[in-house]
Amino acid sequence: MMVAAGSLAGCTKTDTTSGGSLLQQLQDSGTVTVGFAGEAPYSFEQDGQLTGATVALHREIFKNLGIDNVEGVSTDFGALIPGLQARRFDVVSAGMSILPQRCEQAAFSEPEFNYTTALMVPKGNPANLTDMQSVQQSGVRMAAMTGAIESDYAQQLGIDAMQVASPQDGMDAVANGRADVFALTGISLNWLAKNNPQAPVDVTSSFVAEIDGVPQVGAGGTVFRKEDTELRDAYNAELAKITSDKDKYLSIVGPFGFTAEELPDPNLTTAKLCGGAG
Template structure:
């Protein structure tokens, strides 16, 4: 959960990202009967789809609706998106996607697991249609792909040896202690360490990070608090503990963490329909708890109107109160 640091000022009120409403068209039969509620993103076929390509087809959304399935890329990070012991694709973002895509007329969600830093390249190469990993919305990532409205708020925590021998609780503690800091390759925590000039070790998976701490190759492993808590609970025999979550501060700016679903820039039809359908869950506390609650997410992780995709893509972050 988010920890309201004593150093943090309130977020400047920022207009929430506007959800692009798609036209609700009639059935075009001219029979005077009431039309059924439209599937989000489903245009009246008689009027065409302005999001289609130059050849006049319905675009990626229509193709996926016709196929009845969508492929998502994931990095195997619990509790966001991973395969369980039986090999079944599961996790909070997968649960969200199954609900949202079903509301869009896409019944099946298939997964392709890749390393974290291969998610956006794999998306743009067409290996899958969206990224289901709770990926942080960062300016450099927004230059490579399109993010949905925020879906998950999160903060950073540390996995450290039992007893926390170096007394590490935030990024400034790590900077001052001069210890070896492990972060997942391509994850936001890596960028924190690079910006602060911290001795950095990159790992490919969350398990690699825990192994680095247990073996003594790293003094601390950083990841989202909810992920590290899940790892610790699933590995009770490992001599590690997880610190209280915090909002990282880098160069005087609070690093607001918000995750979202990622799409190719060209797939505006898919992104717009997704935002519309997802708002029914993200905007409703009871629905958010119903869908993501089983994976440990609470109201503390539900986004509010104070943070928008536009704000995070522009790097418009709040500063620390002096």
């Protein structure tokens, strides 16, 4: 089941003041509602159904916590944390990058995916772009998704990036000539290109972005409200059983294009990422 975020604007999804923790409430109801932004292959709609790698993880983990149903609320990426804080959904299912400024606003699970960046360019890559520095030096027109980490990279590098609302919008901008390059995670761009074979675009090899010579090693996770510590801790305990077992991990997220390369580094914890590591 999915609903638009606007339809929940006049009400709240959860109210932890009305009897027990959120974890207990979700177990009692049997349903968890996740906010998602339609970024394939993380969490998106396909044939009217909520699917994606983070959704598959959530179905497995919440089932093991006694919560059998996962429902979705679609919203723009930049509105996911505000929507969570406004209680329009229980958690965020978007593989959101764990960044210090986001950790000030919400709580994150331990990492679920390692991240690298890639560039979507016109066929043949006429500007010969390879990384964020090549974008910066070439002066080409760049598109980035509002609220995504690549938008932050652009800002830190002094790139005046065109903001787009979705991966599809970014691809369209490149295909239509409104942008020369669209930066996003390699997984997302490769999925987008694979599922739009007629689009006149290529995707570069993935890379670890560098800012001031510092590699931006990234990882993403599920987002919780800061007060929902019991739910987050229970989630992390189940997540660890999956990320510590490569075969189990790949059986869940592999169908969405994820490989062992995306398996999170156990030494790169959420505490480190929230502290600015990476």
